[in-house]
Amino acid sequence: MSYIPTREEIIEDHDNVVYERTCLLTDNALSYCPGCGHGTAHRLIMEVIEEMNLQADTIGVAPVGCSVLAYDFMNIDMQQAAHGRAPAVATGIKRLYPNKFVFTYQGDGDLAAIGTGETLHACNRGENITVFFVNNGIYGMTGGQMAPTTLPNMKTATSPFGRDTETMGHPLKITELVSHLPGTYFVSRQSVHTPANVRKAKKAIEKAIQYQKLNKGLCFVEIVSNCNSGWKMTPLESNKWMEENMFPFYPLGDIKVPK
Amino acid sequence: MSYIPTREEIIEDHDNVVYERTCLLTDNALSYCPGCGHGTAHRLIMEVIEEMNLQADTIGVAPVGCSVLAYDFMNIDMQQAAHGRAPAVATGIKRLYPNKFVFTYQGDGDLAAIGTGETLHACNRGENITVFFVNNGIYGMTGGQMAPTTLPNMKTATSPFGRDTETMGHPLKITELVSHLPGTYFVSRQSVHTPANVRKAKKAIEKAIQYQKLNKGLCFVEIVSNCNSGWKMTPLESNKWMEENMFPFYPLGDIKVPK
Amino acid sequence: MTEEIIIAGFGGQGVLSMGKILAYAGMMQNKEVSWFPSYGPEMRGGTANVTVIISDERISSPILNKFDTAIILNQQSMDKFENSVKKGGVLIYDPNGIVRHPERTDINIYTIDAADEAAKLGFKKVFNMIVLGAFLKLKPLIEPEYMRKGLEKSLPLRHHGMIPENEKAIELGKSKVHEMLVLS
Amino acid sequence: MTEEIIIAGFGGQGVLSMGKILAYAGMMQNKEVSWFPSYGPEMRGGTANVTVIISDERISSPILNKFDTAIILNQQSMDKFENSVKKGGVLIYDPNGIVRHPERTDINIYTIDAADEAAKLGFKKVFNMIVLGAFLKLKPLIEPEYMRKGLEKSLPLRHHGMIPENEKAIELGKSKVHEMLVLS
Amino acid sequence: MATVKGEIVVNTERCKGCELCVPVCKEKTIAMSGNLNSKGYHFATSTNDDCNGCTNCAIVCPDGAITVYRVKLKEEKIN
Amino acid sequence: MATVKGEIVVNTERCKGCELCVPVCKEKTIAMSGNLNSKGYHFATSTNDDCNGCTNCAIVCPDGAITVYRVKLKEEKIN
Amino acid sequence: MKDIRLMKGNEAIAEGVIRAGCDGYFGYPITPQSEVLEYLMATKTKERTGMITMQAESEIASIHMVYGGAAAGKRVMTSSSSPGISLMQEGISFMAGTELPCLLLNVVRGGPGLGTIQPSQSDYFQAVKGGGHGDYKMIVLAPASVQEMYDFAKLGFELAFKHRIQVMVLSDGAIGQMMEKVELDEQVPRWTDAEIVKMHPWATTGKTPDRERNIITSLDLNPVKQEIININLQKKFKHIEETEVRFERIMCDDAEYLFVAYGSSARICQKAVMLGRERGIKVGLLRPITLFPYPTHELAKLAKQVKGMLSVEMSAGQMVEDVRLSVNGAVPVEHYGRLGGIMPAPDEVLNVLENKFIKNKNYELHTH
Amino acid sequence: MKDIRLMKGNEAIAEGVIRAGCDGYFGYPITPQSEVLEYLMATKTKERTGMITMQAESEIASIHMVYGGAAAGKRVMTSSSSPGISLMQEGISFMAGTELPCLLLNVVRGGPGLGTIQPSQSDYFQAVKGGGHGDYKMIVLAPASVQEMYDFAKLGFELAFKHRIQVMVLSDGAIGQMMEKVELDEQVPRWTDAEIVKMHPWATTGKTPDRERNIITSLDLNPVKQEIININLQKKFKHIEETEVRFERIMCDDAEYLFVAYGSSARICQKAVMLGRERGIKVGLLRPITLFPYPTHELAKLAKQVKGMLSVEMSAGQMVEDVRLSVNGAVPVEHYGRLGGIMPAPDEVLNVLENKFIKNKNYELHTH
Ligand SMILES: Cc1ncc(C[n+]2csc(CCOP(=O)(O)OP(=O)(O)O)c2C)c(N)n1
Ligand SMILES: Cc1ncc(C[n+]2csc(CCOP(=O)(O)OP(=O)(O)O)c2C)c(N)n1
Ligand code: SF4
Ligand code: SF4
Numbered sequence A, B: 001m002s003y004i005p006t007r008e009e010i011i012e013d014h015d016n017v018v019y020e021r022t023c024l025l026t027d028n029a030l031s032y033c034p035g036c037g038h039g040t041a042h043r044l045i046m047e048v049i050e051e052m053n054l055q056a057d058t059i060g061v062a063p064v065g066c067s068v069l070a071y072d073f074m075n076i077d078m079q080q081a082a083h084g085r086a087p088a089v090a091t092g093i094k095r096l097y098p099n100k101f102v103f104t105y106q107g108d109g110d111l112a113a114i115g116t117g118e119t120l121h122a123c124n125r126g127e128n129i130t131v132f133f134v135n136n137g138i139y140g141m142t143g144g145q146m147a148p149t150t151l152p153n154m155k156t157a158t159s160p161f162g163r164d165t166e167t168m169g170h171p172l173k174i175t176e177l178v179s180h181l182p183g184t185y186f187v188s189r190q191s192v193h194t195p196a197n198v199r200k201a202k203k204a205i206e207k208a209i210q211y212q213k214l215n216k217g218l219c220f221v222e223i224v225s226n227c228n229s230g231w232k233m234t235p236l237e238s239n240k241w242m243e244e245n246m247f248p249f250y251p252l253g254d255i256k257v258p259k
Numbered sequence C, D: 001m002t003e004e005i006i007i008a009g010f011g012g013q014g015v016l017s018m019g020k021i022l023a024y025a026g027m028m029q030n031k032e033v034s035w036f037p038s039y040g041p042e043m044r045g046g047t048a049n050v051t052v053i054i055s056d057e058r059i060s061s062p063i064l065n066k067f068d069t070a071i072i073l074n075q076q077s078m079d080k081f082e083n084s085v086k087k088g089g090v091l092i093y094d095p096n097g098i099v100r101h102p103e104r105t106d107i108n109i110y111t112i113d114a115a116d117e118a119a120k121l122g123f124k125k126v127f128n129m130i131v132l133g134a135f136l137k138l139k140p141l142i143e144p145e146y147m148r149k150g151l152e153k154s155l156p157l158r159h160h161g162m163i164p165e166n167e168k169a170i171e172l173g174k175s176k177v178h179e180m181l182v183l184s
Numbered sequence E, F: 001m002a003t004v005k006g007e008i009v010v011n012t013e014r015c016k017g018c019e020l021c022v023p024v025c026k027e028k029t030i031a032m033s034g035n036l037n038s039k040g041y042h043f044a045t046s047t048n049d050d051c052n053g054c055t056n057c058a059i060v061c062p063d064g065a066i067t068v069y070r071v072k073l074k075e076e077k078i079n
Numbered sequence G, H: 001m002k003d004i005r006l007m008k009g010n011e012a013i014a015e016g017v018i019r020a021g022c023d024g025y026f027g028y029p030i031t032p033q034s035e036v037l038e039y040l041m042a043t044k045t046k047e048r049t050g051m052i053t054m055q056a057e058s059e060i061a062s063i064h065m066v067y068g069g070a071a072a073g074k075r076v077m078t079s080s081s082s083p084g085i086s087l088m089q090e091g092i093s094f095m096a097g098t099e100l101p102c103l104l105l106n107v108v109r110g111g112p113g114l115g116t117i118q119p120s121q122s123d124y125f126q127a128v129k130g131g132g133h134g135d136y137k138m139i140v141l142a143p144a145s146v147q148e149m150y151d152f153a154k155l156g157f158e159l160a161f162k163h164r165i166q167v168m169v170l171s172d173g174a175i176g177q178m179m180e181k182v183e184l185d186e187q188v189p190r191w192t193d194a195e196i197v198k199m200h201p202w203a204t205t206g207k208t209p210d211r212e213r214n215i216i217t218s219l220d221l222n223p224v225k226q227e228i229i230n231i232n233l234q235k236k237f238k239h240i241e242e243t244e245v246r247f248e249r250i251m252c253d254d255a256e257y258l259f260v261a262y263g264s265s266a267r268i269c270q271k272a273v274m275l276g277r278e279r280g281i282k283v284g285l286l287r288p289i290t291l292f293p294y295p296t297h298e299l300a301k302l303a304k305q306v307k308g309m310l311s312v313e314m315s316a317g318q319m320v321e322d323v324r325l326s327v328n329g330a331v332p333v334e335h336y337g338r339l340g341g342i343m344p345a346p347d348e349v350l351n352v353l354e355n356k357f358i359k360n361k362n363y364e365l366h367t368h
């Protein structure tokens, strides 16, 4: 039998750390609701940027949405973009700094409603940027209104009797749509609600960043996430609901991979 | 042998008319350049509306583009929409007049550049409207600048050395794109440069209007057309160039038909 | 008669709905009322406050910086609003979680152990009604029948079964408020 | 010296480029110049006109409603601009296609059969240079060497081979302009 | 032998001389006039008697400038 | 028998009590504390010695509240 | 029995448009006005009156849906808050150019940019001078209470159709979010399609044999015609200036000093007037209700009576220009504003007035 | 040897920005300014100086590409004409809120709506008062010649970076489309990335270990902080008003009557001054070159000297408000405007001045 060290002995030695918050997340407490996937998504992106040693080369673009304050949490240079315009903003940056790593971080309202034109055209031009797209099927920030990605019959503040696809349209699979454009290089849909999914999502984020360094065109990583406040559930319930309802409609996995 | 009537005898009798301009085209001379497909497209739509006896039930929406003055030529009630916004305008009309026949008539700059968001979302919601989309691969109205649909290496006023797909993106197949949306019901690509094509295009227009009457969702008819002025060719040359260059990239035919 | 009230605490303490019930009740009693909340995302887990005015006349400004009564339910709000009570006005607070107690000597200060009482009842939701009771004891602006009407109007139908509990909590609050001794 | 000129006709007659060559030449001769076109889609098949000013001083308004010289190349333009010539000013026109000839008696009117002459040359493109020659005969503002420089500057390199033809056409225009008899 | 006889009437003021109608006429009936209309365009014109009223020219004309007439010829049956 | 031993440290002020870390711990090490942090949240806490340092809890924590430590146990070879 | 409710301003105007016979609402969520769309959705307008309520993909789509509906003669509207209203400027200019009636609601928040979601009045210039291109005006109504939020729905539609003009209700986060008592009135029936054809012969309702086709356009490439169109527009605005000015005078009759304020600032100033009178200062309040047309003549008249005017706005000084233009130098006009979502308090504005005009101290302004 | 060219105004400003060391142009075609983008494309800016020229999918995308580039410290710009500029209002407000330097060109055409493509000056309010939401100002330069179109490229970028502000060149179809002689100057080198890091420590160029991260945002939900941000913005505008006023005086020294006009109207008035002097009228012209900051003090001074001022604008009367605010009732101020793409002629405006102030007839205005 071996000697079993005490808790104090273990945590005293920083060499024993196998996981700690990346230094690219600031000390500011995240402004998200308890259990919201935005936090994990932030963390993964920052971990990869740290691991790839890209902090000095990164310019991020924050959207309007719950993640509007992303710049408070990500310890990198960031610009806050107007609602829906992050891909245009990122285009402006990247064209002038082709050697920087430029990404947008956007919600489904931002990217797939008001920002549809900017999203599609940045994808179509194959801008060398990376788009991180957090799809929670709702407008979290403004209090839970219907998003383009809201599921059929889902209740929100502006579809209080459920999304009626007859009058409100079908949920928009924007990710599949942009994957049809020649300008996108790598398109993937992930989630961050279980350890396994977190690991896969991180892989996808790594690839997306790698490809940008190789000037391959636009990489697009969707993260299907909960909005437990908007959905009016506990975090654990919301993740379960997400698995049961969101994933069948928004199946996880790579959608477009380099040939 | 039969008696062969003289020219005068033949044209004297209105019963002998087998083709004349529909009364739904006004007497105003079209403002288009000689040989421009816009005129034929206008005529076909008006013919079908006449034949289906829909004049009193039709509200058309003119775009910004060479066809901005469509209301001078189409003898129906029409609204002129801001650049790119015709699908939103038509949505506003149709939601309030579900029994009217509502259509937009748009160019490629209008529909696929500035209006991308409105186009995609009207399609996605399955608005019961009909979109006529004249794709001439260029901004005719403003003097021949590059459009989203401009072919690779094609020279325009803003791509004087040819469209460089590396920096200017690939031509956008917006029609294929919207055909992927559940809200579109009938999506077809036609041309109007030969008698046979004119006849086919008219069939597609008829179907699109029929389906709207049946509340089937959005019908989308693209007409690949010349812009001989913008392309700097004679009308005949431009039609030939269109066959040789546009059609391979934008193949004619139905893209989505009802099951 | 014009009564200008600020109610301030954490989001989740029922600050806004307490104000709403008060305003509804005032309205049912045929008074002029206004209810002006702090709003927006800062409410998420942060602080919440609402200005309620009940008056016999048309209300001028619904936004005020001086109040007849301040109802204070956490330390942050105490820091922010203690000095906003008019001279001679009333400050009611729940001492639970309060580190720095009010220090003014020119106002009347009362405490209500609403959190404790609610916990004792095993029914945390009536916390705000206990506080409301304390207020109504000190400022009996609204007659009980109109309080009931206010509750009916402001609670969704499916919660009407709870009205008796709420009324009881109000009564409890009335009985539990007590004046702080001012050591001066 | 300030010369204020309007040149007006159909789109396609080379109205704008004639004005441009004149302006370039003036500039080469170290004068102040301005060139202000009608623009936009109405040019497509419609009318075209351009105001050219050549002056020894800084030019004030590039937009005018009175001109020293009007060069008129179709009926519509005649209708529009005949009355815009200053008293004592010059009106030059090509009678080809003109139905209603100018009627003013307080200005000097000249004709130039430029369309016919160009047709005779079998070289329609120099039509506008013939007209320009007529103008220069009447208003010898620009010396020939600067006209050449103006042509060089305003024509794209690939058309420089045509400069001699253009110069010849200008000379032709100079020789063919003639004054209209004013019947009054 | 033709069993129908056609005729076209070109609205010469609407015609813009684009020439699109010319090649679609199998009967080579249409050509461009040497004359100009008031807008300065050479207009299309019918140049022979072979028109069969197929309407091809009219339906490709972007300016709706052509009206087509057709009569059935009463044919004597041979055989 | 465990060849590694883990420990977690929860930053109780960052923790928002979402409970996402609880079910992902195979060792059932984590539970929610009865106490509140200054923001009013019940925070997560380690409740047993079974942690193996797998990091599952940390990587699902949206608030980056968990640090995970692990040591290899020097094992005496049996057999 | 009167139908009296306690409502938020945003809810009141939503209820107001339903009862005013509105045919269609098209909008996009934004704080602090999302309750308008939410209320309409929750109340099932389609079932209640047949009114269409639709969430658009953006503010730009919203305003052009409004354009389409208005051009077909319907009573239609949209609402948003500052950034969203900025996005609508092209569309608003198009509606001005085509003289289409509609109701627009701006629940103003602090700018510029994303700014803050707190109340502000810094979109006055945009609303009153014209944030879009070209020479145009909208009728701008400034509600100062939840009741007026409700009332201006009906009034707005009436004015819009009377003059074929866009009516903007220029509210702010405070009026939108606060609850007050509202007295509701009867449902105005929605127009039938046949009524629309009759009442609005210009509307694109489908060309019938009995009339020429109707065209809604703001384009005329012929400058001569375009100038005539513009002159007629200007005549209409002039006519509106002559006939539609609305304002409220509070204690003005004997006033020596005057607050000029609209919307929630006016509520604050009303209290300040009361405080001032308690202090023995003869102060009054002129509250413009229409910001266009502006109560220019009323202010010019008051300029002969008072010793100074203080324009109080939650902005760095916008309406004050119209006050100055109205009095044309006859009396000193000062401005006091709070910015960025902060609302001044009644005693604060009273102190400023006292210091500027009475104590004549060199008062330090917050904003400069 | 001097490099002298005959150029269109649109071409001149395009050449101007290249030579001013511009890093990026993002724009969308619209008449009457498409030559800007066309010229830049034809001249191969990428090969010439490394400057990026890009056609965006819309004006909205353009302004936000500009935002991105500007926020990273680059010299960037966009151009459009009236409807396109209206679409940019939200973006402009965001740039104001983030204090990002940039150059914006509006080659104004007649509105409202689609209007006409002919020249107009009816976007003055939008440019000067703020067409977007919130309290902000841009520096507005009004070129009156092709040379100034060229010159204001460099000046514009200088002012933009000096004050971290948006500079709008407010031109019109006439100045954009006409050709005049232009004297070009030397190429200003584009900044290297290293220079940008040094000169613009606020720019988001990638966080290096030697500094905190840079954040470009216009959001602050805390109204207290937001008010401070706004107060600082107002201080900046005040400072600009004190230091950057530009104008031209033409025959003002002995003037008894004054034209006030900018851009192409000023050219017309300049001719009218000459005509007036020929008629023996002592008339002068004050030409504001900066519309914000406005030459308020100069006009106030002139108000003591002249008997009347006529604001001549191709609009229904916009700048005239600033003239009136400047003179504050000291002297009669009248307006004369032509609309819808029509430009007044020199004798026409002179006649108006004569009739209004000298003959004192009841002159019938075109616009009313
Ligand atoms: C122009 C404009 N329109 C609307 C808004 C209001 N708004 C803020 S965030 C948001 C939607 C946020 O939803 P999403 O993008 O899905 O992000 P989430 O909060 O769900 O992460 C909206 C509509 C705005 N700020 N600006
Ligand atoms: C907001 C706005 N931006 C730009 C323009 C200028 N514009 C007019 S038409 C047009 C493009 C026309 O191209 P397309 O839609 O392809 O029609 P076409 O003329 O080729 O038929 C543009 C950019 C405008 N009128 N409004
Ligand atoms: S509202 Fe929804 S998306 Fe926003 S922080 Fe809360 S859970 Fe996350
Ligand atoms: S410019 Fe092109 S699209 Fe426009 S009318 Fe001419 S040919 Fe047709």
Ligand code: SF4
Residues within 6 Å of the ligand: E006, E007, E008, E024, E025, E026, E027, E028, E029, E030, E050, E051, E052, E053, E054, E055, E056, E057, E058, E068
């Ligand atoms: S109708 Fe047919 S045959 Fe007759 S001219 Fe036309 S194309 Fe030729």
Ligand code: SF4
Residues within 6 Å of the ligand: B035, E010, E014, E015, E016, E017, E018, E019, E020, E021, E022, E043, E044, E060, E061, E062, E063, E064, E065, E066
């Ligand atoms: S197709 Fe029509 S417009 Fe063209 S030449 Fe023939 S008749 Fe004339």
Ligand code: SF4
Residues within 6 Å of the ligand: F006, F007, F008, F024, F025, F026, F027, F028, F029, F030, F050, F051, F052, F053, F054, F055, F056, F057, F058, F068
């Ligand atoms: S590291 Fe693994 S074993 Fe340890 S507490 Fe976390 S989830 Fe449980």
Ligand code: SF4
Residues within 6 Å of the ligand: A035, F010, F014, F015, F016, F017, F018, F019, F020, F021, F022, F043, F044, F060, F061, F062, F063, F064, F065, F066
């Ligand atoms: S996942 Fe993180 S925030 Fe959530 S309870 Fe566990 S430690 Fe706390």
Ligand SMILES: [Mg+2]
Residues within 6 Å of the ligand: A065, A107, A108, A109, A134, A135, A136, A137, A138, A139, A140, A147
């Ligand atoms: Mg979302």
Ligand SMILES: [Mg+2]
Residues within 6 Å of the ligand: B107, B108, B109, B134, B135, B136, B137, B138, B139, B140, B147
């Ligand atoms: Mg096109």
